[in-house]
Amino acid sequence: MSETQTQVRDDIDAPRLDIDPFSDDFLNMPYPYHEQMREAGPVVWLEPYQLWGVARHEPVKAGLNDWQSFISSAGVGLANFRTEKPFRPPSLILEADPPLHTRSRTVLSRILSPKMMQTVKAEFEVQANKLVDRLVEQGEIDAIKDLAKVFPLRVFPDALGLAEEGRETLLLYGDMVFNAFGPRNHVFLDSVKRYEPVREWIMDHCQRSELRPGGFGDLVYQAADAGEIPPEDAPLLVRSFLSAGVDTTVNGIGNAMYCLAMFPDQYAKLAAAPALARQTFEESLRLESAVQTFFRTVNKPLEFYGVPMRENDKVIFFLAAANRDGRQWPNPEVFDIERKPVGHMAFGSGIHGCVGQTVARLEGELILSALAKRVKRIEITGEPMRRLNNTLRALESLPLRLIPH
Numbered sequence: 001m002s003e004t005q006t007q008v009r010d011d012i013d014a015p016r017l018d019i020d021p022f023s024d025d026f027l028n029m030p031y032p033y034h035e036q037m038r039e040a041g042p043v044v045w046l047e048p049y050q051l052w053g054v055a056r057h058e059p060v061k062a063g064l065n066d067w068q069s070f071i072s073s074a075g076v077g078l079a080n081f082r083t084e085k086p087f088r089p090p091s092l093i094l095e096a097d098p099p100l101h102t103r104s105r106t107v108l109s110r111i112l113s114p115k116m117m118q119t120v121k122a123e124f125e126v127q128a129n130k131l132v133d134r135l136v137e138q139g140e141i142d143a144i145k146d147l148a149k150v151f152p153l154r155v156f157p158d159a160l161g162l163a164e165e166g167r168e169t170l171l172l173y174g175d176m177v178f179n180a181f182g183p184r185n186h187v188f189l190d191s192v193k194r195y196e197p198v199r200e201w202i203m204d205h206c207q208r209s210e211l212r213p214g215g216f217g218d219l220v221y222q223a224a225d226a227g228e229i230p231p232e233d234a235p236l237l238v239r240s241f242l243s244a245g246v247d248t249t250v251n252g253i254g255n256a257m258y259c260l261a262m263f264p265d266q267y268a269k270l271a272a273a274p275a276l277a278r279q280t281f282e283e284s285l286r287l288e289s290a291v292q293t294f295f296r297t298v299n300k301p302l303e304f305y306g307v308p309m310r311e312n313d314k315v316i317f318f319l320a321a322a323n324r325d326g327r328q329w330p331n332p333e334v335f336d337i338e339r340k341p342v343g344h345m346a347f348g349s350g351i352h353g354c355v356g357q358t359v360a361r362l363e364g365e366l367i368l369s370a371l372a373k374r375v376k377r378i379e380i381t382g383e384p385m386r387r388l389n390n391t392l393r394a395l396e397s398l399p400l401r402l403i404p405h
């Protein structure tokens with residue numbers, strides 16, 4: 001941090017809160033803190049990191065949709081890339097503004113289009129059914145180790161075109177990338193230590209020679225062949241798939257299992273009507289959002305909800321707090337699979353809204369539907385355990401018993 005950033009600011013016209021969104025306590029149980037921030041106002045000042053916090057639904061959405069004022073090219077984590085060296089070469093889509101962002105996004109959104117999902121759906125479905133058949137046989141499972149990690153790590157690298165060997169590295173990498181949006185706390189440093197031994201694997205596997213012809217990864221290189229992007233962009237855009245494509249859906253699916261385990265009446269409803277699988281996944285994204293936060297950087301002096309902000313100020317948007325805002329959702333803390341939570345912020349909003357949400361939803365739908373068709377009831381058989389991450393809401397363990405129809 002530079003000198004100017006560590007100075008305590010005296011020009012703050014918003015509630016000043018002493019909340020550290022990256023403390024163990026906050027990461028374990030963020031929801032009471034979300035409430036405190038939402039109640040304090042549309043914008044708050046978080047003293048420990050000297051940055052703005054936004055937790056209500058309306059301003060989260062408004063801020064994310066104003067990409068000219070709240071930019072991404074200075075980083076979407078705590079670090080300001082204008083003054084601090086990024087921990088890795090910046091993403092050409094996540095950590096970019098138009099026009100660079102637009103060029104990258106055009107390519108990735110075609111590769112991840114609804115039409116492309118039709119071509120992978122049958123194989124994803126086969127894998128979902130196969131896995132759930134095996135788990136029903138097993139009876140006693142850990143929904144994280146045996147299901148949430150297994151399914152995405154099977155289907156997504158397959159679709160990308162990666163070989164089998166070393167795939168678990170994707171989980172270590174994702175964990176580290178999502179921690180890196182936060183401060184250099186023990187949570188981040190521990191994940192770096194786990195990732196260190198496999199450091200080279202990621203960029204090595206972004207090379208064309210590692211990617212099966214016709215897979216999502218190869219399609220990025222084909223876009224370079226066609227002149228849509230410069231050839232040197234291709235490996236970095238493949239890296240975006242490796243960064244954003246696995247840990248997100250692992251935790252999205254893990255959190256969906258957690259919701260269903262905690263609300264047995266809702267599981268019963270799903271088991272009676274497996275066609276509700278897609279909207280069940282959506283509601284779990286609202287209630288237990290896998291990606292909890294994203295930052296932006298203020299691009300010019302402005303007022304946001306009446307609060308003056310300076311150029312280069314950092315703003316943290318609490319997606320997960322917006323998703324439990326009582327101003328937006330009736331009974332926000334209730335998991336209701338019939339809710340259809342259109343407008344939730346779990347995939348963000350605006351030009352940076354998740355480009356992979358098509359794949360995420362497909363994976364979520366297919367695994368929950370396979371489960372609903374085979375399993376009448378799920379019971380928690382042990383204490384769920386959390387894995388702390390600076391950005392992700394994650395479980396390490398969720399012991400369950402599956403009771404078949």
Ligand code: 8QM
Nearest residue numbers: 091093094239240243244248
């Ligand atoms: C988060 O590297 C990237 O492009 C990238 C990394 C992480 C994400 C998105 C993109 C939002 C899921």
